[in-house]
Amino acid sequence: xxxxxxxxxxxxxxxxxxxxxxxxxxxxxxxxxxxxxxxxxxxxxxxxxxxxxxxxxxxxxxxxxxxxxxxxxxxxxxxxxxxxxxxxxxxxxxxxxxxxxxxxxxxxxxxxxxxxxxxxxxxxxxxxxxxxxxxxxxxxxxxxxxxxxxxxxxxxxxxxxxxxxxxxxxxxxxxxxxxxxxxxxxxxxxxxxxxxxxxxxxxxxxxxxxxxxxxxxxxxxxxxxxxxxxxxxxxxxxxxxxxxxxxxxxxxxxxxxxxxxxxxxxxxxxxxxxxxxxxxxxxxxxxxxxxxxxxxxxxxxxxxxxxxxxxxxxxxxxxxxxxxxxxxxxxxxxxxxxxxxxxxxxxxxxxxxxxxxxxxxxxxxxxxxxxxxxxxxxxxxxxxxxxxxxxxxxxxxxxxxxxxxxxxxxxxxxxxxxx
Numbered sequence: 001x002x003x004x005x006x007x008x009x010x011x012x013x014x015x016x017x018x019x020x021x022x023x024x025x026x027x028x029x030x031x032x033x034x035x036x037x038x039x040x041x042x043x044x045x046x047x048x049x050x051x052x053x054x055x056x057x058x059x060x061x062x063x064x065x066x067x068x069x070x071x072x073x074x075x076x077x078x079x080x081x082x083x084x085x086x087x088x089x090x091x092x093x094x095x096x097x098x099x100x101x102x103x104x105x106x107x108x109x110x111x112x113x114x115x116x117x118x119x120x121x122x123x124x125x126x127x128x129x130x131x132x133x134x135x136x137x138x139x140x141x142x143x144x145x146x147x148x149x150x151x152x153x154x155x156x157x158x159x160x161x162x163x164x165x166x167x168x169x170x171x172x173x174x175x176x177x178x179x180x181x182x183x184x185x186x187x188x189x190x191x192x193x194x195x196x197x198x199x200x201x202x203x204x205x206x207x208x209x210x211x212x213x214x215x216x217x218x219x220x221x222x223x224x225x226x227x228x229x230x231x232x233x234x235x236x237x238x239x240x241x242x243x244x245x246x247x248x249x250x251x252x253x254x255x256x257x258x259x260x261x262x263x264x265x266x267x268x269x270x271x272x273x274x275x276x277x278x279x280x281x282x283x284x285x286x287x288x289x290x291x292x293x294x295x296x297x298x299x300x301x302x303x304x305x306x307x308x309x310x311x312x313x314x315x316x317x318x319x320x321x322x323x324x325x326x327x328x329x330x331x332x333x334x335x336x337x338x339x340x341x342x343x344x345x346x347x348x349x350x351x352x353x354x355x356x357x358x359x360x361x362x363x364x365x366x367x368x369x370x371x372x373x374x375x376x377x378x379x380x381x382x383x384x385x386x387x388x389x390x391x392x393x394x395x396x397x398x399x400x401x402x403x404x405x406x407x408x409x410x411x412x413x414x415x416x417x418x419x
Contacts, residue, residue: 001016001369002015002189002194002357003016004194005198007198007201007205007206008206009205009206009207009208010180010181010184010212011181011184011185011186011201011205011206011208013185013186013188014185014186014188014360015188015194015357016188016189016353016354017191017192017194018189018190018353019191021190021191021350022091022092022191023090023091023092023350024090024092024094024095024098024190024191024192024350025087025089025188025190025350026087026088026089026187026188026197026354027085027088027186027188027354028086028102028103028106028184028185028186029083029084029185029358030178030183030184031082031183031184031362032084033045033080033081033083033156034081034151034154034156035081035082035151035152037151038151039154039162040165041162041165041166042162043155043156043157043158043162044158044166044170044171045084046079046123046156046157046158047123047158047166048175048179049077049086050123051115052086052105052106052109053075053077054109054115054118054119055110055112055115056104056110057108058108061115064101064105067097067101068088071097073088073089073090073094073098074088074089075087079156080156081156082291082362082363083362086102086105086106087354088102089350089351092190092191095188095196095200099186099197099200099201099204100204103204104204106208107204107205107208111168111171111172113168116168116171120164123157123158124160124164127157127158130157134237134402135300135302137402138237138238138239138300138400138402139239141227141402142298142400143296145225145398145400146220146222146242146243146296146398147220148221148222150218150219152220152291152294152296179210180210180211181209181212182212184208185358185361185362186205187354187355187358189350189353189354189357190350190354220243222242222243223396224242224395224397224398224412225398226398226399226412227398227399227401228402228408228409228410229401229402230405231402233402233403233404234304235302235303235304236303236304236308236402236405237302237401238308238311238312238399238400238401238403238410239298239299239399239400239401240298240315240398240412241296241297241398242296242297242298242392242393242395242398243294243295243296243297244289244295244297244392246291246292246294246295247292247295248292249295251384251388251391253377254380255288255290256288256339256377257339257377258322258388259286259287259297261331261334261385262318262319262322263284263285263286263287263299263300267334268285268286270284270285270286270315270318273314274301280303280307280310280314281302281311282302283300284300284302285300286298287300292363299318305403305405308405308410309409309411312399312410312411312412312413313413316397316413319393319397319415320415322385322386322389323389323393326382326383327385329382332385336378336380339377340374340377343370343373397412399412
């Protein structure tokens with residue numbers, strides 16, 4: 001679906017021409033995130049993301065913002081556990097400007113001590129805001145429960161302690177280690193052509209150089225656990241789940257279907273059982289996270305303290321039912337259609353197309369076309385889903401909960417998995 005060019009210094013450029021649109025989404029992706037951090041510098045990837053907007057040798061932070069607004073474009077960034085992305089969405093006539101600005105932010109950011117201290121305060125407030133959102137915070141608690149001391153178990157934002165300890169020297173040192181050409185990808189989608197994009201990127205970043213660092217993966221030793229954190233809230237926010245699949249696992253498409261059946265929408269088992277039938281929750285859903293070396297899956301619900309154990313029991317029962325009772329064919333068909341609709345409608349966005357290209361390139365996935373993905377989804381059977389359920393549940397489930405509860409108040413019921 002896209003063309004690919006590799007510069008002499010190792011930077012990869014990948015783009016898809018999308019006819020009949022006037023916009024272009026272009027992203028500067030770096031294969032580094034919180035998974036590359038140590039305990040002492042947890043949060044540094046996210047800190048760097050903020051600092052690249054705080055002024056370069058040529059422009060102040062205000063001038064960067066005004067420059068993008070003056071052409072009617074959008075400029076933003078995000079940090080994940082495995083990658084960082086700086087992206088712009090502009091009219092096709094402003095592609096050169098977007099590439100120039102993103103390159104300037106990457107290569108010429110000043111990291112001035114004054115701006116660094118101001119942004120430290122901003123990030124600490126972001127952490128404080130996150131603390132006021134227990135439905136989000138419980139996901140970090142759950143990741144820590146499953147991944148333990150592995151970097152995947154640490155918060156992307158870092159902690160107040162680690163953010164306060166980050167000096168300019170530590171930040172620059174991390175950039176020198178991980179902001180290297182072999183980790184850089186420029187991905188784009190929209191009304192553009194590969195040759196022109198490659199020419200612009202080569203002009204701006206062709207001389208960018210730094211040695212690549214290799215980091216050996218750290219092993220995870222998983223054992224089912226329960227972790228609760230007392231917080232004075234109206235609801236108990238809880239997750240039941242465990243280790244999942246990697247990005248390359250052959251069962252990942254079956255997992256998408258299984259997740260849709262379990263908690264992917266209003267017709268899902270969790271929504272129907274916990275909300276519609278029993279009135280125990282307002283919000284409930286399931287989720288999956290696929291990483292390069294590991295994965296995560298779980299089911300979330302928010303409920304009052306008195307009903308928390310009942311909800312834990314109900315979720316756990318639904319999970320183990322997947323291993324013992326064949327999924328109905330109508331559920332399978334509905335989940336397939338849900339995923340098909342989400343996939344095809346997502347392709348109507350140049351930003352989604354750009355992200356799709358980037359993830360294929362960053363993690364050397366199979367680069368399937370949407371039609372090929374749909375074929376794989378259509379081939380998933382009821383037997384595949386039951387086998388996958390047994391594979392996931394064989395490791396046992398863990399429980400993470402945040403709310404007005406004390407340690408030991410919640411337990412995980414015992415279920416025997418179907419053979």
